[in-house]
Amino acid sequence: MLFKRKKYKQEELTDAQMILLAQQNHKHFGLLYEKYFEQMFRFVFKRLGGDEENASDITQQVFIKAMGAIGNYEDRGFPFSTWLYRIAQNEVNMYFRKNSRNFTVEVEEKHIITLLEEMECDEKGKDHQEVLVQKLNRLKPEQLDLIELRFFQELSFREIADIYNITEANAKMRIYRIIEKMQQEK
């Protein structure tokens, strides 16, 4: 048929091609959605400590915002996921700000142990873990964000740098300053 809409397959296209198609017609945004939904949902889900309902709503919001802004997206050499992570990070922070009630984020024990190792702490028992958790809870929200992204979400320094639009060295420096601060704290 002459006017039949062409069906595109995600695996046959590069990110740049998918972005171009989505910029031409927002119905093609589905290709990017299919590719990145899981990654974004996992990110939001973990940051909310496993709250499925809110993670679903926030992920939906992330993709709606991305869909609305795809026309202005410019490829600056960063992966497309970084752009989505940035939107997701903002949405999650906005959610935390709106919900003034205490929100518990559950972190796996192995991540706390990794952080203790990074702090060059020889003792990794439950008591030490609890002390570290107390220190984490005393951090400023923006400092906790960086620790969460690096040690609990296991993002690379490069990815964190891209999210915050800073250099990789700067991201590394900020994170190690927070670790240093926690090491000095009694």
Add this chain to the structure above:
Amino acid sequence: MREIKVNRTKKKVDPTSEQIKRNKDFSRLSHEYDRLTKRPRKPLYKDPKLFLLIFLILLILFLVFMESRESEKEAPDLIEKVVE
């Protein structure tokens, strides 16, 4: 306020494939996007610019019509004068 807590159960803080599948729905997203971005239709009388534009077009058409009627009335006199 966010409070960090250690999850000491063996259960991972990761969504299951079923949870991912359950929440992945592009048609819902697309529908929601259309709902949010579609402009509500404004009635004509509530849009002063469009109302004024249509009024001006109608006024010009009316004036042109009146003018053509006037010239039609004058036309037979002119013909008579030319014949004489």
